[in-house]
Amino acid sequence: MILLSRLIIPVAFMLFYVSTLAQQTPLKIRFDEPAAQWEAHLPLGNGRLGMMPSGGVTSEKITLNDITLWSGAPQDANNYKANEKLEEIRQLIIQGRNDEAQDLVNKEFVCVGPGSGDEPFGKFQTMGDLDISYNYKGINAESLKPVGYNRELLLNEAVASTSFELNGVNYSREYFTSFGDDVGIIRLTADQPGMLDFEVSMSRPERFQTTTDGKILKMSGELESGTREMGMQYMAMVKVKVMDGTVEASENSLKVKNATEAILFLSAGTDYKNPDFITKTEELLESAENRSYKAQKKQHVKNFQKYFNRLSLNLKGPEANSLTTDERLRSFMEVNTSDNGLPVLFFQYGRYLTISSTRVGLLPPNLQGLWANQVQTPWNADYHLDVNVQMNHWPVEVTNLSEFNLPLTELVRGLVEPGERTAKAYYNAEGWVAHVVTNIWGFTEPGESASWGLSNAGSGWVCNNLWQHYEFTQDKEYLKSIYPILKGSAEFYNSVMMRDPQTGWLVTAPSVSPENSFVLPNGNHASICMGPTIDNQIVRELFNNVIFASGELGLDEEFRNTLILKLDQIPPAGRIGKDGTLMEWLRDYPDADAKHRHISHLYGLYPANLITPDATPKLAEASRKVLEVKGDDGPSWAIAYKMIYWARLLDGDRAYKLLTGILRPTLDTNINYGAGGGVYPNLLSAGPPFQIDGNFGATAGIAEMLIQSHSGYIELLPALPDIWKTGGEINGIKARGNFTVNMKWENGRVTDYKIMSPDQKPVQVKVNGKLINIVSSKL
Ligand code: FUC
DSSP: OOOGGSSSOOOHHHTTTOOOOOOHHHHOOEESSSSSGGGGOOOOOOEEEEEEEOSSSSSEEEEEEETTBBOOOOOOOOTTTTGHHHHHHHHHHHTOOOOHHHHHHHHHHOSSSSGGGTTTOOOOOEEEEEEEEETTTOOHHHGGGOOEEEEETTTTTEEEEEEEETTTTEEEEEEEOOOTTTTTEEEEESTTTTTEEEEHHHHHHSSSSEEEEEEEEEEEEEEOOOSSSSEEEEEEEEEEEEEEEEEESSOOEEEEESEEEEEEEEEEOTTTTTOOOOOHHHHHHHHHHHHHHHHHHHHHHHHHHHHHHTOOOEEOSSSTTOOOHHHHHHHHTTTTOTTTHHHHHHHHHHHHHHHHHOOSSOOOBTTTTTTOOOOOOOGGGGGGGTTTHHHHHHHHTTTTTTTGHHHHHHHHHHHHHHHHHHHHHHHHHHHOOOEEEEEOOOOOSSOSSSHHHOHHHHHHHEEEEEHHHHHHHHHHHHHHHHHHHHHHHHHHHHHHHHTTTOOOOOEEOSBOSOOEEETTTOOOOOOOOOHHHHHHHHHHHHHHHHHHHHHHTTHHHHHHHHHHHHHHHHHHHHHBBBSBBBBBSSOOBBBTTOOOOOGGGGGGTTTTTTTOTOEEEEEEEEHHHHHHHHHSSHHHHHHHHHHHHHHHHTHHHHHHHHHHTOBBBBOOOOOSSSSSOOOOOSSSSBBSBOOOOHHHHHHHHHHHHHESSSSSSEEEEETHHHHHHHGGEEEEEEEETTEEEEEETTEEEEEEEEESSSSSEEEEEEETTTTEEEOOEEE
């Protein structure tokens, strides 16, 4: 062990790291007008309940969500005869007749029924809207001209607000989804007595009824299940407490008159794993209304900040804080104003969205996190296993929000049993498999179309997320708890791989490289193939992890030895094609669409560590060529993925360029598969439409520019772009091995750093290009 005295940085710096600059940049999303479209509403969430207020002056829409509110039901969509066709499909692939294999897959090897096209697969849906219509005494519509309008979301506190002056009266509203009593809270005030008049109602596009029960407004309903079973049931309740004035209940609304202050309590729930949900909803409402607003807000902020304040980031340089967020985005993009505050805001927004959209014991963030304003959400707002749900979790460990990975672990645990049935039905294989789409009901079958639905990578890929939680936390109990999941996934690949007669390698088949297709010598396009690069990389990584874990836990020696032998028989982490790019498929097929949004064959570069500029420079160079061919555009999630790849290739300026691509302002909502991306006024990322993975991917990308720890050492500032070189400070970022890192830099060089862990231990760090050995400080 090399001791502190051998540091290139003076020992004093290590011991007396003078920290800790709290977050200095004001973390606000701010507007001077109400939201003109849903994508400008401000997202609030407490991991279960979501609210998105519009801030309207005369009528306000607050979109409501509950992370568990799904249509559909558990189902068995396995085609149990599929395995009878397995050999025929494989033979066609071996003979290069992939197009015919694809036809056969479409006939005999997809799920039974409509798959993700309809119930019972189901969709994450909006809970509906809370509508407030305001009446301003003595003012007619023409003279309704608010002065000093401000609408903002304060990330540090997870509180949104609206304020304006009308006819000499100052009105203000504060909204939060409480991390205290688990209800939504809206406080409305007027600075002159008795000036608040408004009516509250609730609605949803379908399947709802509203009533009032005493002075409680209720909305309830049952969603479509697609089976004979009952669908999911939900209930939302609103109660208003006023200072001065009155509350009157009509048939389906509450009317407030002459109040000076009013507090709305929204309590809601579903029967998902919660048969007593109505009682629970009532209890939460009661508990919330019995607590003072001040105490409720204090508790909320405290509980939220317990997570949020673990990490602060400051970048030196100009900041355009005085602009509204929409102007700020425009000026960043069009005028190219340097505004180092915007990337900081966007980075912290990703962390804010994680804390707001998932909670230990509940569900992971879906394609829209927690926020949806539709019943038919895009792609059902489901859990896509061919990049999207994984990307949602990429920032979690490194940005010090580790526990927010656990809901995904539990979702995956729930896939093991149905996934074992699917493994048998289609491949007659051991272990468990999940393909491209899943839901809260445990769907593991192939999707309904061969062109995208048959990726074998889904289950192995999501095991990478579980593994990352272990790598970052070193929690052996957790490792024990996930070991059967990883082992079951490895069993699947171990038993399903077949030998490619041409190369002699063991490969998956039939599979696809996520959603992409190639051109066959006969000119036809196909997706169905054997051994796409991503599958080979995932199998290699997973086998290595299971080999390590079984050794660490002292289990399954025989299986471990089998996997060790198999590692030599699977294709290498990457192969280079005749055009110098990393090959996406086992054969060097031309790409049907060279700019296709998925870049799955670079999985080995990220999130895996199979390709690095240091250890595999040729493969890293071939990966770089892939990125050059693909270009820098795409839906936001694809731009974010490219940004992360460039960070792993240690090119900070190129990664930053991709970040600016994500920050391009847009209002487009039509589904896009090609060039597009950008962010909406509320900084939620656009495919379009709104899809949250771009936010999470970008946060992970910024983290990857500042710290990397996948090569056995911690590298500080591995991909710092020129524009951030002037100086900065980050406190509380995490590295694998359960290290917490603080650092400062100036002129592109680390000037001060501290690496901490619960127990002091040796660690290798790359600082200003030099690899050194130190002992961590006690956390
Ligand atoms: C994958 C992507 C699409 C979209 C969808 C939710 O299918 O290819 O772009 O992100 O997931």
